[in-house]
Amino acid sequence: xxxxxxxxxxxxxxxxxxxxxxxxxxxxxxxxxxxxxxxxxxxxxxxxxxxxxxxxxxxxxxxxxxxxxxxxxxxxxxxxxxxxxxxxxxxxxxxxxxxxxxxxxxxxxxxxxxxxxxxxxxxxxxxxxxxxxxxxxxxxxxxxxxxxxxxxxxxxxxxxxxxxxxxxxxxxxxxxxxxxxxxxxxxxxxxxxxxxxxxxxxxxxxxxxxxxxxxxxxxxxxxxxxxxxxxxxxxxxxxxxxxxxxxxxxxxxxxxxxxxxxxxxxxxxxxxxxxxxxx
Amino acid sequence: xxxxxxxxxxxxxxxxxxxxxxxxxxxxxxxxxxxxxxxxxxxxxxxxxxxxxxxxxxxxxxxxxxxxxxxxxxxxxxxxxxxxxxxxxxxxxxxxxxxxxxxxxxxxxxxxxxxxxxxxxxxxxxxxxxxxxxxxxxxxxxxxxxxxxxxxxxxxxxxxxxxxxxxxxxxxxxxxxxxxxxxxxxxxxxxxxxxxxxxxxxxxxxxxxxxxxxxxxxxxxxxxxxxxxxxxxxxxxxxxxxxxxxxxxxxxxxxxxxxxxxxxxxxxxxxxx
Numbered sequence: 269x270x271x272x273x274x275x276x277x278x279x280x281x282x283x284x285x286x287x288x289x290x291x292x293x294x295x296x297x298x299x300x301x302x303x304x305x306x307x308x309x310x311x312x313x314x315x316x317x318x319x320x321x322x323x324x325x326x327x328x329x330x331x332x333x334x335x336x337x338x339x340x341x342x343x344x345x346x347x348x349x350x351x352x353x354x355x356x357x358x359x360x361x362x363x364x365x366x367x368x369x370x371x372x373x374x375x376x377x378x379x380x381x382x383x384x385x386x387x388x389x390x391x392x393x394x395x396x397x398x399x400x401x402x403x404x405x406x407x408x409x410x411x412x413x414x415x416x417x418x419x420x421x422x423x424x425x426x427x428x429x430x431x432x433x434x435x436x437x438x439x440x441x442x443x444x445x446x447x448x449x450x451x452x453x454x455x456x457x458x459x460x461x462x463x464x465x466x467x468x469x470x471x472x473x474x475x476x477x478x479x480x481x482x483x484x485x486x487x488x489x490x491x492x493x494x495x496x497x498x499x500x501x502x503x504x505x506x507x508x509x510x511x512x513x514x515x516x517x518x519x520x521x522x523x524x525x526x527x528x529x530x531x532x533x534x535x536x537x538x539x540x541x542x543x544x545x546x547x
Numbered sequence: 548x549x550x551x552x553x554x555x556x557x558x559x560x561x562x563x564x565x566x567x568x569x570x571x572x573x574x575x576x577x578x579x580x581x582x583x584x585x586x587x588x589x590x591x592x593x594x595x596x597x598x599x600x601x602x603x604x605x606x607x608x609x610x611x612x613x614x615x616x617x618x619x620x621x622x623x624x625x626x627x628x629x630x631x632x633x634x635x636x637x638x639x640x641x642x643x644x645x646x647x648x649x650x651x652x653x654x655x656x657x658x659x660x661x662x663x664x665x666x667x668x669x670x671x672x673x674x675x676x677x678x679x680x681x682x683x684x685x686x687x688x689x690x691x692x693x694x695x696x697x698x699x700x701x702x703x704x705x706x707x708x709x710x711x712x713x714x715x716x717x718x719x720x721x722x723x724x725x726x727x728x729x730x731x732x733x734x735x736x737x738x739x740x741x742x743x744x745x746x747x748x749x750x751x752x753x754x755x756x757x758x759x760x761x762x763x764x765x766x767x768x769x770x771x772x773x774x775x776x777x778x779x780x781x782x783x784x785x786x787x788x789x790x791x792x793x794x795x796x797x798x799x800x801x802x803x804x805x806x807x808x809x810x811x812x813x814x815x816x817x818x819x820x
Contacts, residue, residue: 442650447617449644451637451668464654467791541653541694 324511332515336500345517347500354485354496354522357413361420362481366474368421369428376429377436378458394426402487411492419482424477428470435469436462466540471535478527486520565629566750567594567617567718572626573775574612586612586773590624596717599750601761603808604771604816610754613776614722615695617752618644630718640668643749645721649703651695657706658682658691664713681709684746685739701732708740712749721753725760734792739764741789758808762786763795770808773815780811 306326312318313325318330339346376383376390396492402419409415439462447457489498504512574587578743586609594600602610614623614627619638628635630642643664651660662678682688683706695703703722711719725733737760744751744764755761761768762784770780786798795801 291818442648443652444648445620446644447651447667448620449638449642450664451640453668460663461652464652467654523549539654541696 273536289341294349313315321508321510324514328417328511329514329518332509332511333518335517336515337339347497347516348455350495350497350500351519351523353413354416354482354489354498357416357488357496358420358478358485361417361422361484362424364417364482365424366428367419367450369425369473369477370432372434372459373429373432376433377462383433390429394430398426399487400423402484402491406488406491411494415491416485416488419488420481423480423484427476428473428481429467431473432466435466438469439465451537452489467539468535471531471539475535478531479524482520482527483526560746564595565593566596566598566631567592567752568627568629568632569593569613569617570627570629572616572628573612573624574609574621575624576621576676580686585775587616587623588777590776590778591626592769592778592781594750596750599751599753599764599766600769601753601755601765601767602769602771603755603758603761603812604776605773605812606756608771608773608815609776611722611769613771614644614720614746614752614754617718618642618720638713641717643714643716643719644712645704645707645724646721647723648727649695649700651703651706651710653695655694656691657687657693657695657698658694661687661691661706661709661713663710670714670716677715678709681712683708684743699732700728701736702707704728704736707738708743712743712747719749719751721751723754726756733757734758736792740764745788758805758812761805761808762801763790765791768804768808769789770811779815780807782807 286400310326313320313323336345336347339348341348343349372386376386398419402415405418405422406415409418436458439538444457444462447461452460465475485496486498486501489496490502493499497520501513501516504510504516563631564778569590569592572587572590573585575583575585578584590613592600602613604610612621617630617635619635619642630639633639651657652663655663658678661681665673665678679688679691682691685708685711686703687702689700690698690706695706698706707724708721711721726735728736740751741764743749751764753761753764765784768780768782768784769778770782771777772779784800784804786795786800
């Protein structure tokens, strides 16, 4: 167990600590940081004469953003269709990856034989840069939605697998004793004690999984796709529309923050005892 | 007072009026570091139905081990352990366990925690009335919808006792249930436990560090030795009930018993040095 926790350190960097990520959308420090960034951006472009094909002016990026947003949702020139394509593939992939991660993580935590069987391969795969497998997956699943979903699922699988496994094993022995003293079945112990106990860990994994799923879909689109935000970026890059690349990146960044916020919102509702206990 | 040398005590067949029969039970386990630990050495003890027995002993003397054996949570190496004439082979429905520090599940309301024994282990008893009554009896009537973190330590342990009573077990095993509480809360809960016991006459085995708590609560105080745990003395407490803390300290038997128990425990400490 302890070995595992050490080996899994990269994936576990997001194990639940409640003080982590107190900086939310409402934090003034975050907004001051953004203002400083934009001011230094404007200063850099104007004072240092950086050419626009390296660093575009903020207003050029804003114009690019506007031209992508201020169109009909069905326009092929807007962000909406590619966003929908990327998001829906990432969502399907994320659901598959999270579901599999939770099920296999649970089986590993419950059955030692499965842990021994799966763990070495899980770590072998985990230590592999998974983006490097992406070309192989495109060969297997083609240039359509299948490869986007598959890479999203692969990337979101591991954080949930490792976190749910660790969380399910991290249960206090006294709580297991309690269930044993009540002659509870294995599944009752899992459902009533272990799963709620692991919930903060699982949410930490989920938090990473949603962002990784988005990343997976974009990477797959880079490798070849007809639509999606990855295509928007590569097309802008092809015509040296750096402002267009920046605009697409800003969209993806905002999307990441929103997804993160949704996960945190859900966690606060599900893991209500943890949040309140620290008050 | 009854002093009994366990090693030479005659083996008795468990008579009808014995609910818990511990007969020459030993326990050896292998610690995390791989060393073999001799926790209990040939413990023999009979407990009658309705008796309130407290076990005191130095830390690490195996008194919690004894309780875990009775709860069916751990196996024993030697001897016989009978509950109501049946060999202990695992957790029994006749037994309710009160853990140290309440051990409530933080994601459930107090009501759900207390009702847990009625929903697991093949139990599908309608919880409603019984749980409400238990909550009311222990002064938690208004706290059923609260979560454990909203309760004080004393309230949490009341809920822990409620939960152990949910299945209406014959035997209550309590492992230092009030050890983490402040002195006043502890006395209040001792009084309350005495009242609960007088009302429903469960058989209670309570493990404690506190000599005064043991004498206040018990019909019999069992004094255990340092590891490997043996029974040094089995002392009858003839003080009439209901007892109060104000009265009991003035009772001549209290002073005599406290002195005797303290003497036995101190001798252990020195023997250990």
